[in-house]
Each structure stands twice: as structure tokens, then as C-alpha cells.
Amino acid sequence: MKMEQIDKNWDLVVIGGGITGAGVLREAVRMGLKTLLVEKNDFAYGTSSRSSKLVHGGLRYLKEGRLHLTYESVRQRQRLLEEAPGLVDEIDFLMPVYKKRGPGRLPLTAGLVLYDLMAGKRYHSYLDRKSFSEMVPGIDPTDLSGGFRFMDAQTDDARLVLRLIFESIENGANAVNYTAATRILRNEKQEVTGVSLADAETGKRTEVSAPAVINATGAWAETLHPVHESDMHLRPLRGSHLVIPAGRLPLSQAVTLIHPDDGRPLFIIPWEGALILGTTDIDHGKDIDTEVTATRKEARYMIDCLNAYFPEADIGLTDCAASFAGIRPILTNKKGALDPSKESREHVIWTDKGLVTVTGGKLTTFRILAGDALKAASPWLPESSMLHLKAPVFTENPQVPEAGENGLSADIWRRLFGRYGKKAISIAANARPEDLVLVPGTHTLWAEIPVAAQTERIRHLTDLLLRRVRMGMLLKEGGRQHLERIRELCEPVLPWDAGRWDEELQMYMDYVNTALRVPSA
């Protein structure tokens, strides 16, 4: 969308198009507020497309005594499982118990009982050594006593953001990507009056008016609104992941691994046709404006942990398809001596005369962040606007078609509805039969790609292949062998000439070979 097409007057401007901004936008629209969201890169470009993709309570937070955060997260997980099928779905977790490594059966039982109590449902069970080994083929049997099975949930983080944004647009909001908020405008009493915006690529500028602005820029929050308490600041912590082709390790459930070197929990999680191994938790120590990437040391740390549990598989960095990394903003004391994994994951809010900053928290708790931010902004919002936090997160989907319709299985229909809402029907109806099959190595239908290209506000090929569909991070070399077919599918719906296509393809491959490269591979 061009700068001059953006309306000038709004009740609320939301800055940042990650999960926090998207969640605020969704709730603001439900409140009847005329709301604009601006994102300086692509929607979900930041941490919200680089998470572990779990919608979870976080068992490890229990161990740290963070009962409140775990409870709120478990309750949100349960709601999202109910309200967003096909986008937030259950995933089984398995956790081995060894005689001489990791936590023993007793403390784990206590934690899992509490976890189930919070969910109001018993999910966990204990498996003996034989049953556990059968469920986790290749797990190191030395001193294995057995293990636990419990439930959590997973999502496609970027698609969760996108569905919130596109449903908000359908309900009257506007959301523009590649548009940076460069300055908060204020009157002589220092009250917020609007925001200066600039197209992140052309530099074209405009100003919009609004009495309230919510700054949901995650790790960048202090760029627009420094923390008011002088001894506090945002500490950017980096978390990295490796993507392993599914064929390399036959896992159909997620497995929790305790790192033999430092006792930190890591996960290996089946996701969208691949396995994700993560994560690290270290001080980023670099400029947050340069692309965040995994280092060789992090990659080795993760792969060593995997090999400690699956020695026979002997997975090396060259087996990995990609790596990706994101930043967690943590509000901390300037001295910042705490172990990164011990820093609080609770969200924080600070306000200043119409400007509300909300940061931290989790993907899982986005509705709590949205509600708290909007409550903090309420003095500057129209009096009649009311929060409806009990409403289902998405509008209800029409009846899911019978399995077999268009040759698609019930699971594929469910996934399509979860990710695209009612647009799922037109994706299937308008597709050629040969496009209603999966891109090899992923759970994406070819038919999704041109529809996303045409209708989901992409500016670049990277937006399409990394965030509308996720093949860029799932496949070796970003799925280079499929680019010709993708071009053929998208040429009719994108206004790009041959020169632009060449540029976009080059830009995409450059990104894949730098930002998503497996260190040292």
C-alpha cells in the first residue's frame, strides 16, 4: 500500500507487526476502534516467525517457580486449542528418564501433575523402558529407565500473526508492512497526537493522527520509548534453532532433551514436515538491526545435545537444512548478571501520555498482552470502547468440507482452515489438481503459494517463501529446486516483470545463504 493511500485519522496506531501488535490489532478492532498497524519490515519478520512454535505452559518455568506465568500460558493454550484448530494443535511430548542424567521420575511427576491440574485435564503418563524406546526409535538405551508422555501444543507462528492481521483487516482495520514509525508526535502538553511514518524502502514519508499509540516493537521497543526507570533496560537474548530434514530421525512426537553440559532443556520437535532443534538462550551482544543469525558455537551446542541422546543417528551440521534465530526482549536491571534462562518471561508495560509500550511475554500469551496494553491505553481511547477478551480469537470457520472433497484429506482441510480461515475454500476450489499436492518435504500445498502471493500483501519473494509459507526455512537451500515452478505459479498474479523476478530470486537466495545458513556447513 502506498503512503498516500493510508488514512490520516485513527483512534489507535499499533507499531510492530509481530504477535503482540497483531493481537492488539485484533482486540482493538473488536472494540470498534479505528486502528492502523504499521510494521517496518514484513509482518512477523521479527521474533514472531523465529520462535520454537510452541503454544505451551512451559514446564521449565514451573521448575523456576513461575507458577503464574505457567498457569496463564496453560489456560491460553487450552483456549487456542479450542478456538484455532488447524493452526494451534496438540503435540505429544516425550521426556526420557535416565538413572544417571537429567531430572528423576519423582520431580517430573510432581511437575506434570501440576501442569495437568492447570489444564484441568490429565494428559501425562509414564512409559516403561520398552514402550518408551519403541516410541522414540534411536534413543540412547544406556541407563534408560523409561519416560513421560505429556501434551503441549504447536502452531505456525507467522501464520498465527497473519491470520490475526488479515481477520482484523476484514473487520475494518488497516495494516501496512514495510512502513516504519520514525517518531511519536506530541502536542505542547507532551500528549501523543500521532506518528510519523516512512516507507522502509523508498523513504517516502507521511504523518497520521491518533490520541493513542501502542508500541509493540519487541526487542526494538526502547528505540521509540526508552524505559522510564533509569536502572532498567531491555536485554536482548538470542535463541537459535536448527532445522533437520525429517528423514534423518524418525520422530513423530516432540522429545525434551536435557543438555549434558549445563542441564538446560532443549526440544526436538516435528514441525511442518521437518524437525526443529532448539533453543539456545544467550546475550545477543550485537546490533539488533542487523539480521539475527545462529553462530557456530550455538549450532554445535545443539547438535551435541541431540547426539548425546541419539548417538546412532550421528547427525552432523551438514545434515541440517537451515538455522534460524530470534531475539527475546527481557526487561532487566542494568547490571544484568542473571543467567539468561533465569530472566523473567513475563511481559512489561510502560506508558507516557498516550504512548503505551508492551514487550516481553510469549507467543502463547498474546491475548493477555493485548488486553493489558489496551487497558493501559484506555484513558486515551473513546469512552464507549469495551474489551471483549472472552470472544473467540477468530471468526468461526464454515463447516469443514468432507474428507475427500477436492481429493484433500480431513487433515489437510483442517490445516488450511486453521491457516487461512474461510479463504481455504477458494484456495482449493480455484486450484489445478496438480497443485493440490504437497511441496515435497513440507506440509504446504502448491496451491497456497499463488493465493498468498496475490492476497497477502507481500512485497518480496522472501515474504512469500519465509512467512506466508515456510518452505524457505524448512528445505535445504530454501527449496531452490522449486523456484521455477513457484515463478510459473505466481507470475500471473504478481505485477513483476522479468527483471524484477530475477532480482527477487537473487535476493531470496542471498537471504537463504546468509541468514538461514547452517553455521560452518
Ligand SMILES: Cc1cc2nc3c(=O)[nH]c(=O)nc-3n(C[C@H](O)[C@H](O)[C@H](O)COP(=O)(O)OP(=O)(O)OC[C@H]3O[C@@H](n4cnc5c(N)ncnc54)[C@H](O)[C@@H]3O)c2cc1C
Ligand atoms: C528463540 C525463541 C523461541 C521462542 N519460542 C517460543 C515458543 O515456542 N512459544 C512461545 O509462546 N513463545 C516463544 N518465544 C517468545 C515469543 O516468540 C515472543 O515473545 C514473541 O514472538 C514476541 O513478539 P513481539 O510481537 O512482541 O515481537 P516481534 O515479533 O519481534 O515483533 C516486533 C516487530 O516490530 C517491528 N518494528 C520494530 N521497530 C519498528 C518501527 N519503528 N516501526 C514499525 N515496526 C517496527 C519489527 O520489525 C518486528 O516485526 C520465543 C522467543 C525466542 C527468542
